[in-house]
Amino acid sequence: METYNIQCHCGKIKANFRRDRDLPLTLWDCNCSDCRMRRNLHFMIPASDFTLEGSKKLFEEQTILYQWGTKTAVRRFCSTCGILPFYIPRSNPDGYAVTYHCVDWGEYGSPKTEIKYYDGQNWEKSHAETGIAKETAEN
Template sequence: MSEDLVEYPVRCHCGAVSGRFKYKPGKVIAWDCNCSDCNMRKNTHVVVPEHNFWLTMDCPLEEATILYLWGTKTAIRRFCKTCGVLPWYRPRSNPDGVAITMHCVDWTDGGTREAPELEIKTFDGVNWEETIKSSSIKQESKV
């Protein structure tokens, strides 16, 4: 199936933190979470399996970012040291995946294609334990 996937670039505002990921063509499903972190940052994200994500940076991720862990410390967030943007992170909902910040993606890849259709689903992160059981966030991120 990986040959059917489309490749997209993702980066922070200044471009120091950058990567690419593969996602199924057509409709992109993004998650709008209301946990305290996502709500404050207005983070809407697309979750992809770790094997469909790779870095395109000139330096190691650890050098260009600052680590932030909170709560259960399952979600791993690395913010750009220069501009402060978080283009992706390891989500608590999918610790074997990568959550790509939707607004950090160039969906047209420099104008070489049309942007895909976007569907935004809600994840009740305030009630995380109950929501993870009934949400499709784990199944829909398996590309």
Template sequence: MTTLNNESNQSFVTHTGSCHCKKVIFQVDAPKILEVQDCNCSICTKKGFLHLIVPNSRFRILQGKDDLSVYTFNTHVAKHYFCNTCGVSPFYIPRSNPDGWDINFRCIDPDTVESFTVVKFDGQNWESNAENLAHLSKS
């Protein structure tokens, strides 16, 4: 199995993020140095989503839960949340990790991120590659 995220040697900080209009605000506990995935599947390509997958215990919606709508397609396992006002999708529950959250790295405020690396993920062949992401939502 390919390891896409090396968090074992890093301590976590609390990152804050939001949608564009800031009606939806969230926090995620993750390292200062991040590795995010750039998926080439149909929806991620269109949205420009850069993925930071974390366990449920490391994600919190602080504001705007009632301002969110959800979009599903295909298997309907993934729950793609977006702001009702500005339309930005700051996070979703991914099919690869239904017990965790997938944060849109582009929605995280940059002041707590020291650096990041983008790793390509072949989502066009999701069935063959999803197991490479499964470990990311484990505590």
């Protein structure tokens, strides 16, 4: 397992995650109203492999919470630069969605990736068909 750094554009919001560098990475291209507008390309990390840098209180003070609909997804945008480097997604509330382009992949670059489509406009059907929930399930 290797540790990778995530941050927003200005660097106020930082976190780390662990993953096996040799495993391919599934990137999700979603067309829900939020992801479509941001052109969000993200991947899932189990909560046990994710670590926020700094205190949760400081993180909440430096971000703006945005929720709608079921309020299952927890999105906190940096209050300075507006970037969302990671969030708790509705599809995987037991983990984190990490914005692919907010990761410092280090000297070896990102692992092999595969892009899959998530039909967020037909959320329930896509959730059942894609198996996305398995990506953060603890083994």
